[in-house]
Amino acid sequence: MPLWKIYHPVDAFTADDKKGIAQALTGIYGRVMPKFYVGVVFQEVTEDNFYIGGEPHPRFIRIWVDHIARTFQSDEMRVNFFTYVNKLLAPFIADRGFDWELHVDETPFDLWTIQGYFPPREGTEDEKRWMAENKASARTHD
Amino acid sequence: MPLWKIYHPVDAFTADDKKGIAQALTGIYGRVMPKFYVGVVFQEVTEDNFYIGGEPHPRFIRIWVDHIARTFQSDEMRVNFFTYVNKLLAPFIADRGFDWELHVDETPFDLWTIQGYFPPREGTEDEKRWMAENKASARTHD
Amino acid sequence: MPLWKIYHPVDAFTADDKKGIAQALTGIYGRVMPKFYVGVVFQEVTEDNFYIGGEPHPRFIRIWVDHIARTFQSDEMRVNFFTYVNKLLAPFIADRGFDWELHVDETPFDLWTIQGYFPPREGTEDEKRWMAENKASARTHD
Numbered sequence: 001m002p003l004w005k006i007y008h009p010v011d012a013f014t015a016d017d018k019k020g021i022a023q024a025l026t027g028i029y030g031r032v033m034p035k036f037y038v039g040v041v042f043q044e045v046t047e048d049n050f051y052i053g054g055e056p057h058p059r060f061i062r063i064w065v066d067h068i069a070r071t072f073q074s075d076e077m078r079v080n081f082f083t084y085v086n087k088l089l090a091p092f093i094a095d096r097g098f099d100w101e102l103h104v105d106e107t108p109f110d111l112w113t114i115q116g117y118f119p120p121r122e123g124t125e126d127e128k129r130w131m132a133e134n135k136a137s138a139r140t141h142d
Numbered sequence: 143m144p145l146w147k148i149y150h151p152v153d154a155f156t157a158d159d160k161k162g163i164a165q166a167l168t169g170i171y172g173r174v175m176p177k178f179y180v181g182v183v184f185q186e187v188t189e190d191n192f193y194i195g196g197e198p199h200p201r202f203i204r205i206w207v208d209h210i211a212r213t214f215q216s217d218e219m220r221v222n223f224f225t226y227v228n229k230l231l232a233p234f235i236a237d238r239g240f241d242w243e244l245h246v247d248e249t250p251f252d253l254w255t256i257q258g259y260f261p262p263r264e265g266t267e268d269e270k271r272w273m274a275e276n277k278a279s280a281r282t283h284d
Numbered sequence: 285m286p287l288w289k290i291y292h293p294v295d296a297f298t299a300d301d302k303k304g305i306a307q308a309l310t311g312i313y314g315r316v317m318p319k320f321y322v323g324v325v326f327q328e329v330t331e332d333n334f335y336i337g338g339e340p341h342p343r344f345i346r347i348w349v350d351h352i353a354r355t356f357q358s359d360e361m362r363v364n365f366f367t368y369v370n371k372l373l374a375p376f377i378a379d380r381g382f383d384w385e386l387h388v389d390e391t392p393f394d395l396w397t398i399q400g401y402f403p404p405r406e407g408t409e410d411e412k413r414w415m416a417e418n419k420a421s422a423r424t425h426d
C-alpha cells in the first residue's frame with residue numbers, strides 16, 4: 001500500500017542501508033497491515049539532474065510516498081507518524097548531513113490491486129489472513 | 143491522460159514486450175479518448191533498489207498510474223477496468239511468474255495541458271476532433 | 285512543495301538547460317514561497333521505454349508535478365499559471381520541436397515535512413522567516 005520512492009544522490013546509500021530503510025519502514029506499517037504491502041524503490045539521481053531552489057544540490061534526499069491502504073484518522077496519528085518516520089530515517093539521512101524532504105499523498109483504496117485481487121478492507125478476516133500468510137488471496141467480502 | 147509508470151526487474155521485458163503492453167493499454171483507453179493521451183514509461187529497477195516487505199524482490203512489477211481525463215463513474219466500471227487490465231497484463235506478468243501490484247490515482251482534469259492546450263472536456267466536439275486527428279489543437283469551449 | 289518530475293529523451297537537455305529550467309521554475313514559485321521548496325528531478329528515458337499512444341516517441345517530454353504548499357484559488361490563477369509555465373518552457377521544449385504534456389496533482393499540505401519540520405502555513409511569520417532565510421526551522425504556530 002505504501003509505495004515509497006526515494007530519490008538520492010549517487011552512492012548515498014549502500015545496499016545494506018537500503019535494506020535497512022526498507023525493513024525499518026516495513027516494521028512500522030507491518031504492525032497494522034500485511035508486510036508485503038510495503039514497497040520501496042530507491043533511485044539514484046546525479047547532481048546535474050536534481051535541483052533544489054534552482055541549484056544542484058548534491059546532498060539532498062527527496063522522498064514521495066503514496067498511501068493507499070489507510071488514511072490518517074486524526075491529527076495525533078498523523079503527527080506521530082511523521083515524527084516516527086523522521087526519527088527512523090535519521091541515522092541514514094539527517095545524521096549523515098543530508099537534507100531531506102518527504103511528502104505523502106493518499107490515493108483511492110478502491111483503485112488498487114495486488115496479484116489481480118482487490119485487497120481486503122481494514123479489520124476484515126480477509127485482511128487478517130493476508131497478514132498471517134503474508135500473501136494475497138481472493139477477497140471474500142464486498 | 144493516463145500516465146502509466148511501470149517499475150520492473152532488469153531484463154523482465156523485451157522492447158517488443160514493452161511495445162505490446164503500451165499498445166494493449168492504448169487499445170483500452172483509445173476506444174473512449176484520443177490514443178495519444180496514453181503515456182507509458184518503463185523503468186528498470188535493480189534488485190538492490192527494490193524492496194517488498196523489507197526484502198529485495200527480484201520478480202516484482204510495481205505499477206502506478208495517474209488518471210486525468212476520466213474518473214470512474216460506477217463501481218461496475220471500476221471493477222471491469224481492473225479485471226480487464228489485469229487480464230491484458232497476464233501474458234507479460236502473471237503468466238511469467240512475476241508478482242505485481244497496481245494502483246491508480248485520479249488527478250485534477252483542470253490541471254493538465256498537452257502542447258500547451260487544456261484538453262477538451264469529455265464528449266465535446268473538440269474531443270471528437272482530437273480523437274479523429276490524434277493530435278492536440280486549440281479548445282473552442284470553456 | 286512543488287516536486288517537478290521531467291521525463292525526457294536522452295540528450296534532450298544539457299546541464300545548462302536543466303539548470304535553466306529549474307531556475308525559471310524557481311523564479312515563478314519563489315515569489316510567493318521559499319525558493320528551496322522547488323524541487324526538480326530530470327530523468328532520461330530511452331526510446332524503447334517511452335510510449336505515447338502505443339508507439340515509441342523519441343521527441344516527447346512528459347512532466348508530472350505535485351503541488352503541496354498551495355492550491356489554486358481561482359480559475360484565473362490556474363489558467364495564468366499554466367500559460368506562464370508553458371511560455372517559460374517553450375525555449376527548451378516547444379521551440380526545439382519536442383511534444384510535451386504536463387499534469388499537476390495537489391497533495392495534502394499536512395502530509396509533508398522538510399528537515400523533519402512541518403512547513404509553516406501560508407502567510408504566517410514562520411513562512412516569512414523561511415522565505416527570508418531560505419531554510420527550514422521549527423514552526424511556532426499550530
